[in-house]
Amino acid sequence: MNPQDSSDFNRRDFLKGTSLATLMAAMGGVPLRAEDAKPAADAPKKASSPPVNCAVIGCGLRGREILNTLAVMPNAPVVAVCDHYAPFLNRAKTAAPKAEGYGDYKKLLANQAVQAVLIATPTHQHREITEAALQAGKHVYLEAPLAHSLDDARAIARAAQAALKSNFQAGLQMRSDPQRHFLLQFIRSGAAGKAVSARAQWHKKESWRRAAPSPEREQELNWRLSSATSNGLIAEVGLHQLDVLGWFLKARPVAVTGFGGVLHWSDGRDVPDTIQAVFEFPGGTLLSYDATLANSFDADYEMIYGTDSAVMIRANKAWMFKEVDSPLLGWEVYARKDEFYKETGIALVANATKIVAQGDKPVEDAPYANTSLSYALEAFISNTYVVLSGVEDFVASFNPNDTAALKEYLAGLAKSKLPAAGWPEGYEATVIAIKANEAILKKQRITFEKEWFQV
Amino acid sequence: MKLKTFSVPVVALLLAGSLTAQTMTRYEAQPGSKMKIEGTSTVHDWTVESGIIGGSVEVDAAFPAEPDAKAAPGKVNVRVQTALPVRSLKSGTKAMDDVMHEAMKMTAHPKIEYRLTEMTLKEPASGPVLNFETKGELTLAGATNTISMPVTVDRSEKGKLKFRGTTSVKMTSFGIKPPAPSLGLGLIRTGDDVKLTFEWKTALPAKTL
Numbered sequence: 042m043n044p045q046d047s048s049d050f051n052r053r054d055f056l057k058g059t060s061l062a063t064l065m066a067a068m069g070g071v072p073l074r075a076e077d078a079k080p081a082a083d084a085p086k087k088a089s090s091p092p093v094n095c096a097v098i099g100c101g102l103r104g105r106e107i108l109n110t111l112a113v114m115p116n117a118p119v120v121a122v123c124d125h126y127a128p129f130l131n132r133a134k135t136a137a138p139k140a141e142g143y144g145d146y147k148k149l150l151a152n153q154a155v156q157a158v159l160i161a162t163p164t165h166q167h168r169e170i171t172e173a174a175l176q177a178g179k180h181v182y183l184e185a186p187l188a189h190s191l192d193d194a195r196a197i198a199r200a201a202q203a204a205l206k207s208n209f210q211a212g213l214q215m216r217s218d219p220q221r222h223f224l225l226q227f228i229r230s231g232a233a234g235k236a237v238s239a240r241a242q243w244h245k246k247e248s249w250r251r252a253a254p255s256p257e258r259e260q261e262l263n264w265r266l267s268s269a270t271s272n273g274l275i276a277e278v279g280l281h282q283l284d285v286l287g288w289f290l291k292a293r294p295v296a297v298t299g300f301g302g303v304l305h306w307s308d309g310r311d312v313p314d315t316i317q318a319v320f321e322f323p324g325g326t327l328l329s330y331d332a333t334l335a336n337s338f339d340a341d342y343e344m345i346y347g348t349d350s351a352v353m354i355r356a357n358k359a360w361m362f363k364e365v366d367s368p369l370l371g372w373e374v375y376a377r378k379d380e381f382y383k384e385t386g387i388a389l390v391a392n393a394t395k396i397v398a399q400g401d402k403p404v405e406d407a408p409y410a411n412t413s414l415s416y417a418l419e420a421f422i423s424n425t426y427v428v429l430s431g432v433e434d435f436v437a438s439f440n441p442n443d444t445a446a447l448k449e450y451l452a453g454l455a456k457s458k459l460p461a462a463g464w465p466e467g468y469e470a471t472v473i474a475i476k477a478n479e480a481i482l483k484k485q486r487i488t489f490e491k492e493w494f495q496v
Numbered sequence: 497m498k499l500k501t502f503s504v505p506v507v508a509l510l511l512a513g514s515l516t517a518q519t520m521t522r523y524e525a526q527p528g529s530k531m532k533i534e535g536t537s538t539v540h541d542w543t544v545e546s547g548i549i550g551g552s553v554e555v556d557a558a559f560p561a562e563p564d565a566k567a568a569p570g571k572v573n574v575r576v577q578t579a580l581p582v583r584s585l586k587s588g589t590k591a592m593d594d595v596m597h598e599a600m601k602m603t604a605h606p607k608i609e610y611r612l613t614e615m616t617l618k619e620p621a622s623g624p625v626l627n628f629e630t631k632g633e634l635t636l637a638g639a640t641n642t643i644s645m646p647v648t649v650d651r652s653e654k655g656k657l658k659f660r661g662t663t664s665v666k667m668t669s670f671g672i673k674p675p676a677p678s679l680g681l682g683l684i685r686t687g688d689d690v691k692l693t694f695e696w697k698t699a700l701p702a703k704t705l
Contacts, residue, residue: 430584
């Protein structure tokens with residue numbers, strides 16, 4: 042196919058198609074997809090920016106997920122890994138064979154070859170490591186929630202704000218996900234009408250308890266199950282979903298009421314295995330959240346209910362469910378449709394829009410097939426390079442001690458960065474989750490106070 | 497004998513005088529400078545910008561750097577050496593930055609450099625802004641061309657010189673093929689002519705002020 046004829050592709054494909062299936066598909070409405078504007082197939086996949094030497098601190102499940110994601114990126118060599126628990130460190134070294142192993146993160150931070158650190162330790166250990174990493178001049182990707190307590194979260198946000206020469210990214214990976222950015226525009230444009238309520242859930246049947254060879258290690262490994270170290274489901278899981286919904290609604294909740302308890306996994310834990318929370322937004326919009334470790338029905342998704350349609354988001358897919366009296370948007374006539382019991386979901390395919398087909402942005406072979414973590418890490422590496430090259434260029438040309446001018450120069454580079462959560466988003470999401478957990482444990486309504494959000 | 501005794505201090509004076517004339521005052525590049533490259537394409541005009549123009553300018557004592565200094569038209573003794581990192585040129589979209597940086601052969605030639613070879617004051621120095629005609633060597637993507645352009649020097653702030661200028665160059669004269677990115681399916685082609693506009697702030701080093 043001649044790529045220049047791309048606009049003609051569907052029609053020609055249809056004319057060439059001889060099978061009944063093609064005919065049926067064409068008559069039923071052709072989904073608008075990114076394939077319409079595929080770039081030349083022989084175009085090599087290039088790194089989006091020059092390499093940045095990475096180190097991962099905390100090599101449990103999440104840390105190894107990060108390692109595996111970095112491993113397939115062309116510009117994120119992992120030069121060091123750290124975990125004080127030897128078996129985890131060994132597994133990390135298998136995932137990153139060229140990396141130097143450290144039992145002590147301070148020694149890792151002293152390694153000058155390390156430019157960026159990705160911190161995936163238990164939440165309550167974030168503060169000390171993050172502060173030290175920023176102090177050592179490293180760029181930091183910190184898993185969300187930022188911290189276990191408000192004080193720690195604020196200290197981290199302050200350190201990130203003060204570290205002018207470091208790129209800090211909070212692990213709110215959805216903020217880098219192109220599917221979410223597409224939906225953000227769709228929802229903010231008012232295409233679903235006025236949002237009156239929202240809902241999200243996360244259902245899984247699993248204990249969260251993990252086995253370990255010794256009682257000490259068992260306790261350490263299961264930090265999520267103790268309220269002394271964990272804010273439970275709302276913080277460790279819900280925070281990501283709540284952040285996306287608040288972002289879409291362009292609002293911060295004014296109050297939260299919560300409930301929860303240990304209803305199934307009565308193994309001595311004091312962190313609820315089943316929770317519900319209702320968030321009140323300005324103007325009265327309600328967001329209800331429920332999560333459980335005792336039932337897996339319908340897994341996890343987020344919903345926004347608008348006066349014209351409801352939008353359902355499941356991982357990298359989304360659908361719109363229209364009201365009968367809603368205005369015709371046009372494109373939905375041709376869009377793919379999926380049946381959900383008695384409802385018809387119109388697929389919200391990000392690349393179906395004209396903007397992408399015109400080549401304003403690179404078109405993926407399989408749109409948004411990557412995990413949101415991989416988009417977040419791609420943004421982290423790319424943005425880190427923007428900051429570090431910006432600092433290098435500035436220092437090489439001007440007075441390096443002119444911090445005000447450097448700050449202004451770096452701020453001017455913001456447009457060259459890929460979308461990602463910074464410390465303000467990370468801090469706000471963490472505050473909301475911490476307070477929501479407080480409401481859940483106390484079975485109370487808590488009004489969010491302005492000063493909690495001030496860094 | 498008389499002549500000889502008289503001539504020693506005169507020679508010394510002359511020497512001292514010429515030494516002073518040869519002593520150059522150095523102004524260093526300051527943040528807040530701006531380089532803008534504007535071009536065209538088959539779909540829309542484009543602009544890339546950088547806030548980094550490094551380097552320095554050296555002027556001799558005769559140069560009317562002071563806000564109220566006088567000078568007659570003619571050649572001035574000025575040395576200018578500047579450099580701009582190609583990667584600091586930004587368009588506002590990453591995809592376009594990549595296309596531009598590749599076209600400018602950034603990996604092999606990470607800097608754009610300019611060296612002034614001739615600078616002539618066009619009219620008697622008066623007022624805060626002086627008008628010059630300049631010649632210099634511009635090195636871009638590894639190719640060097642001599643370019644001429646009018647340059648103004650704003651001397652209104654004491655201890656600071658602000659240079660402004662605009663010139664047009666052809667990408668092909670620097671061996672750059674006007675990009676037609678594969679992203680645009682070959683339909684987007686950039687024009688050969690680009691306009692360079694700069695505002696370069698320099699100042700005496702802090703300690704000499």
